[in-house]
Amino acid sequence: MTFDSFNLPPLLQQEAQRCAASLGISLNQFILSAVAEKVGILTEHLDNPVFPELTYRRGASGLAVPILHGTGLRVQTLAIASQQWGLSAGQIAAEYDLSETQVNAALAFYAAHQQEIDQAIALEVALESAYNV
Template structure:
């Protein structure tokens, strides 16, 4: 197999997916890969917390599981930083990242319930930024 694949998506689904990809400023291929990765990770690990249906997991380049907003690929830690460090309102976060209020509320609720995990991810990213600065 050469890594190429063909999908026969229903026209309506393809058009909707193209719109979402454009909103996220990514290719349709990236959106499909993100979605498939989220679904496979979810099914394999069953890590999803039923209290936060908007939150799923994706593996990063180091194979570490990262909590993200389902269907958007935005990391929970990004929303937490916007809210806690930058003091942005939920409405501003929704507008800036193209999210529903429910998605932002789930991300912040997930943070409250899993604070140690998300704080560790934030700290790790800050350390990496300082090393590469």
């Protein structure tokens, strides 16, 4: 199976080729993997209609991770910026090139799912500590 007749915008194709090369796979394999991942996410129906600005993506651990649509930024990243670094929504928006509406949506999602996201943050901290020994 090939995707030779599939046209990507040139910049997207270049980025996809770089990603494929860094993974040591062909562009066709990369596209197939990306499509399979996206189809898997869409068929899981993890999105929450209360928070339409957010979606889920499978992280390296295989766990579904809440992110801002179209950005790849994890909600936990913005929660850390707010909770641990003490940044305001405006400061976070400026730091990550987001709108304040996006930041507020992510922080509202965090407030509604704080225990789940705090556990994910703690797990990452523990993993980093284990690897940095």
